Amino acid sequence: MKHLKNVATLKLDQEACTGCGLCVAVCPHEVFAIADNKAHIIDLDACMECGACAGNCPVTALSVKTGVGCASGILNGIFNGSGECSCDKGGCA
Amino acid sequence: MGNRGELWEKRGSNQRHLSLTYPWDRFAIRGIPFITTLRKRYERLLLQKNCAPKREPWMTGETETPVGNVPTVGTILTSRDRRGALKVRFAIGRHDYTVDPGLYAIGSPTPASPVFVSANYKLSFDYLRCALDDTDGWVLVLDTQGINVWCAAGKGTFGTEEIVNRVSKTQLDQIVSHRKLIVPQLGTPGVSATEVAKQSGFRVLYGPVRAEDLPAFLAANFKATPAMRRVRFTLRDRIDVIPVELIIWFKQALGLAIALALLGGISRNGLSVDGTPRAFGLVFIGWLTGGAIVPMLLPRIPGRSFALKGLWAGLVLWAVLGTAKLMGPTNLIEGGWGLMLMAIVSFMALNFTGTSTYTSMSGVKKEMKIAIPLQLIAAIAGTLCIVLGGLK
Numbered sequence: 001m002k003h004l005k006n007v008a009t010l011k012l013d014q015e016a017c018t019g020c021g022l023c024v025a026v027c028p029h030e031v032f033a034i035a036d037n038k039a040h041i042i043d044l045d046a047c048m049e050c051g052a053c054a055g056n057c058p059v060t061a062l063s064v065k066t067g068v069g070c071a072s073g074i075l076n077g078i079f080n081g082s083g084e085c086s087c088d089k090g091g092c093a
Numbered sequence: 094m095g096n097r098g099e100l101w102e103k104r105g106s107n108q109r110h111l112s113l114t115y116p117w118d119r120f121a122i123r124g125i126p127f128i129t130t131l132r133k134r135y136e137r138l139l140l141q142k143n144c145a146p147k148r149e150p151w152m153t154g155e156t157e158t159p160v161g162n163v164p165t166v167g168t169i170l171t172s173r174d175r176r177g178a179l180k181v182r183f184a185i186g187r188h189d190y191t192v193d194p195g196l197y198a199i200g201s202p203t204p205a206s207p208v209f210v211s212a213n214y215k216l217s218f219d220y221l222r223c224a225l226d227d228t229d230g231w232v233l234v235l236d237t238q239g240i241n242v243w244c245a246a247g248k249g250t251f252g253t254e255e256i257v258n259r260v261s262k263t264q265l266d267q268i269v270s271h272r273k274l275i276v277p278q279l280g281t282p283g284v285s286a287t288e289v290a291k292q293s294g295f296r297v298l299y300g301p302v303r304a305e306d307l308p309a310f311l312a313a314n315f316k317a318t319p320a321m322r323r324v325r326f327t328l329r330d331r332i333d334v335i336p337v338e339l340i341i342w343f344k345q346a347l348g349l350a351i352a353l354a355l356l357g358g359i360s361r362n363g364l365s366v367d368g369t370p371r372a373f374g375l376v377f378i379g380w381l382t383g384g385a386i387v388p389m390l391l392p393r394i395p396g397r398s399f400a401l402k403g404l405w406a407g408l409v410l411w412a413v414l415g416t417a418k419l420m421g422p423t424n425l426i427e428g429g430w431g432l433m434l435m436a437i438v439s440f441m442a443l444n445f446t447g448t449s450t451y452t453s454m455s456g457v458k459k460e461m462k463i464a465i466p467l468q469l470i471a472a473i474a475g476t477l478c479i480v481l482g483g484l485k
Binding site: 001004005007022025030047055068074 | 244246247278279281282283284285286287299302317319322323324326391392398399443444446447448449450451452454455456457458459460461465
């Protein structure tokens with residue numbers, strides 16, 4: 001199952017990448033693969049912008065605009081100014 | 094919450110999980126309020142005095158450590174735990190289903206046993222301890238304000254700061270001889286392994302997504318296979334989360350049904366109730382289709398956009414119910430309800446993005462920019478048709 005095409009804000013700076021493979025380890029959707037000692041984005045559309053890769057990358061070669069892919073959360077954000085999910089506590093997944 | 098009082102009442106199948114009983118417990122006769130009150134008072138006193146961990150039915154005893162006793166927890170879920178899980182799946186008491194943050198022992202752990210990090214949402218904690226049957230280990234429960242690992246990681250409450258804080262509060266460095274923490278894969282958005290190592294001296298090992306894969310992860314010397322790291326969203330997973338979604342929107346659906354029954358009931362001869370069953374029935378069907386049928390059939394419905402999937406389902410409903418002449422006596426009313434159904438089902442389906450495990454914020458925002466205005470237009474046009482149809 002995949003969501004919309006070409007929308008994820010995930011960016012990889014291959015120059016900075018050391019190929020440590022931590023992004024492969026933390027990604028819940030197998031977006032990355034290591035080849036020739038560098039990380040590669042092999043499935044951008046699978047990215048859900050959780051930010052695990054960017055937060056763990058030791059050389060900050062990854063950037064992504066993180067957020068929760070939740071319609072009611074986004075609506076709440078617009079109307080209440082909070083980005084919280086309506087299914088807030090213990091919900092969401 | 095409430096659990097403490099209930100502790101004294103429980104007898105029966107799960108008694109083996111209850112070695113924490115007082116000698117005079119045998120005199121506890123259910124239904125004598127005086128005794129119950131006394132017990133509750135006594136326990137509250139005990140809690141204040143010794144700051145002893147809150148006794149819970151799922152604790153089986155205590156494990157000694159160099160810095161004091163740690164509660165030992167059972168690994169077999171009792172009927173009470175299963176009832177609790179079912180309740181929160183139906184959105185009952187979901188916000189207070191918590192475990193006290195801190196350190197817990199599983200089996201008979203030694204200083205060399207692994208440490209598993211979890212959230213203080215009891216459902217998460219239960220999955221973990223249940224998976225660790227036959228394992229000796231420590232569970233470090235973070236204070237995530239009763240929220241599951243993934244959502245808490247997204248908010249940062251399950252994160253670097255709280256791990257460092259909890260490791261120091263529990264004096265974990267004096268309890269275990271190694272310096273490793275097993276953090277669930279879904280906790281990664283909130284955790285920076287390098288920062289945890291820098292601030293606490295503990296090395297973070299990212300474990301599998303699902304607690305049930307932990308024994309295999311341990312057997313493979315702390316290596317998670319790609320399959321263990323992948324988030325799935327199976328039919329079973331989707332069915333588990335559907336009730337909460339339906340219940341969250343039930344009030345709105347009921348309100349909409351009442352409003353549409355009233356608006357559609359206005360006729361030249363005053364208020365008519367002819368269309369009332371139709372209004373309630375159709376709104377209910379739309380709510381159920383968007384909240385349960387579309388999520389269940391999610392991979393089978395064409396399109397990647399959730400709102401679009403909902404739109405198709407709404408159209409199918411219109412075709413089926415329209416053919417069966419269940420959507421109103423005139424074309425105007427039928428068309429009105431058709432638009433309304435599409436709006437309801439599409440909106441409910443769009444909301445399932447938050448429950449799903451694979452949507453990104455950019456993706457959902459893009460969907461919403463197109464879907465929300467169209468859904469609003471369909472709903473307003475539908476309402477107008479229903480009202481005009483009733484006046485004719």
